[in-house]
Amino acid sequence: MKVSDVMTRKVVSVAPEASMTEAVRLMLQHRVSGLPVVDRNEQLVGIITEGDLLRRTETGTEKHRTRWLEFLISPGKLAGEYVKTHGRKIAELMTGDVVTVTEDTTLDEVVLLMERHRVKRLPVVRDGQLVGIVSRANLLHALAAQASDAVSSAIKNQFLDDATIRDRLLAEMERQAWSPHASVNVIVRNGIVELWGSIFDEREREALRVAAENIPGVREVRDHLVWLEPYSGFVVEAPAGDASMQAAASKTPK
DSSP states (O other): OBHHHHOBSSOOOBOTTSBHHHHHHHHHHHTOSEEEEEOTTOBEEEEEEGGGGSSOGGGTOSOOOOHHHHHHSOHHHHHHHHHHHHOOBHHHHSBOSOOOBOTTOBHHHHHHHHHHHTOSEEEEEETTEEEEEEEHHHHHHHHHHHHHHHHHHHHHTTTOOHHHHHHHHHHHHHHOTTOOTTTEEEEEETTEEEEEEEESSHHHHHHHHHHHHTSTTOOEEEEEEEEEOTTTOOEEEOOTTOHHHHHHHHTSOO
16 A cells, blocks of 8 residues: 555645744644644645644743753754744744655555654655645554455455365465474364464464464364474473373473
């Protein structure tokens, strides 16, 4: 999926000469935590977010340092902080270096940028002009739509035969780097998936279960997997109900 598939096109924005009070009012009115800043030509020049307004002299939240610590900080940095805590215009408070995307950017790239720059939203631009915004909420909407489609597909394909279910699970295991596919066997009977064999990390057990449950037509997953310590080969945890395995596990050195 691309940004154009999920982005919000009608974006609430603010002008650089607008007041801080106006920006706060718009955020509260439209229930958003950030506003793109655009000039008269609709060119994106910055972004103002809740984070830019956290430390303000009006609320007494500006940074307070001792004199000797201020002596170690450059006057330029202190002056910049003063503008952020006392400034009244958006141009004085906004973040000017904005990370942007285009309508053709993939959602995978969007998530990567959000994680890398620790931001919740990305303006969407075309030739420098703001045409939309993509936020975490937009990604959640896309996820909800995809999940709904997956459920519908599962309903349509709920009568997959056992052989097809097994083939799909084995194929998924082959694709995943974490999968112990060489040591795990899969048996499917009447939509019930049984996992046999050994794993070398307890997290692999849950991942295999999730992989099986995501296949349309699977009614139940039964776990018979043995958790082995990868270096010694000792049993860490055996399937419940297997007396011989449980006994071996109890003798395993801790």
